[in-house]
Amino acid sequence: MNITAPTTQEYVAHLKTGVQACLVCDANPIVGSWTDYNGQIRCGKCGMTYQILGSHLTDAFLAEQGLTKDDIAKRYCDAFMEWPLCQAFWEQTGKQIPFGTYLSSGPISPAAYDAFYWWVWEHRSEIKPQYEEIFKWDIMEERFGKNN
């Protein structure tokens, strides 16, 4: 496995160009369903999430990057920083990524969350240094550490 987290520069470039095909599973066009988060869809094939109604970005982030809402593509991956590891998960397991914001239970099963986070935990030697802030490593350790 060779996961390299995108840089902030790559993220900003992605926000400007957007996507046509799904970054993870190559579905083109991306066909999915709405989540409970405004403007967010979830790829029906792999579970990756996208914004299709414009920006979910904060004014502070835009200002920091020298961007305005008009600079942002119509459709972009709102989990762009995680896409390389999501693609590796998808390719290795064939399982859907449990992303998407849901106010109640939503369509993602507890087993799907477990499969994903267990996989992240298993590959923590490669993932953790690059995604220290993204995952709750202490919670994963509590949950999976004894079995590994």
Ligand SMILES: [Zn+2]
């Ligand atoms: Zn997909």
